[in-house]
Amino acid sequence: MKLEFRQKILEALGIKEEDLDTPDFPKVNKDNWRVFWMLHDIRDFSFEEFIRRRADMEQGYMDGRVIVRLQKMRDILGFPIVVSSGYRSEEWNRKIGGAKNSLHLVGKAVDVVFNNTKEKMALISVGALFFNGVIVYDKHIHFDLRSYPYISLGGKQD
Numbered sequence: 001m002k003l004e005f006r007q008k009i010l011e012a013l014g015i016k017e018e019d020l021d022t023p024d025f026p027k028v029n030k031d032n033w034r035v036f037w038m039l040h041d042i043r044d045f046s047f048e049e050f051i052r053r054r055a056d057m058e059q060g061y062m063d064g065r066v067i068v069r070l071q072k073m074r075d076i077l078g079f080p081i082v083v084s085s086g087y088r089s090e091e092w093n094r095k096i097g098g099a100k101n102s103l104h105l106v107g108k109a110v111d112v113v114f115n116n117t118k119e120k121m122a123l124i125s126v127g128a129l130f131f132n133g134v135i136v137y138d139k140h141i142h143f144d145l146r147s148y149p150y151i152s153l154g155g156k157q158d
Contacts, residue, residue, distance in 0.1 A: 009129055015072060020130065025064035027107065030057055042067060044074045050086030050110070060087040062107040065145060069130040070110065077122055084140055085111040109133070109144035 010017065028036045033047040045067060051060035066086070074081050088096075088104040103109035114120040123141050128134050133144035134151045 013076060020069055020072065021065060027061040028064045028067060029061040036064060036067070040064070040068050040071070042071050044071060044080065045083070049083040050107075052085060053089070053092055056087060056089045056092065059089065060107075062086055062110075063145060066108060066110050066143075069143075070112075073123075073126050073130055076126055079119065079122075081123070082113050083110055084113045103133070103144040103146060108146075109142060111140045111142050113140045 007017065025032065025036045025040075028047070028050075030047055030051075036042070037047075048057075050062045050067065051057055053060075070081055070083070085104060086109075087107045088098060088102065090105060093099075093102055093105055098104060104111075112123060114123055120136070120141070124134060124136060127141065127143050128151060131143040131145065132149050133142065133146040135142040136153045
């Protein structure tokens with residue numbers, strides 16, 4: 001039932017499910033970013049937003065589906081989406097207390113911050129259409145490409 005509802009909403013928005021996949025770019029890195037950016041019409045994000053630490057720039061990558069889905073969300077919402085965390089190295093993930101099996105480690109997760117309750121609610125509502133994993137924290141929302149649907153409104157405090 002949920003899947004049918006999701007498909008109906010995406011269809012009403014003029015978005016096809018296949019538009020959310022990027023089989024040509026399972027790993028977007030600093031070397032292929034420009035080509036990915038042009039092919040998938042990524043207008044509102046830079047590679048550096050997804051790989052925050054300079055030390056991670058060489059090995060860091062993102063699953064292209066995360067970036068495409070964030071761009072689609074941005075197009076729908078009409079306000080900037082600010083990425084606070086994308087790819088994380090094991091070292092950095094450990095240092096900040098991230099989960100050992102975090103999808104940030106494989107470029108399949110992103111955290112975004114919001115300015116107010118209106119933005120927060122809009123991000124949750126639209127994000128749940130594009131990502132299976134949605135975890136709401138006090139100061140940010142985590143979106144990921146886990147294989148099963150999961151929404152939590154009670155993430156641990158920042």
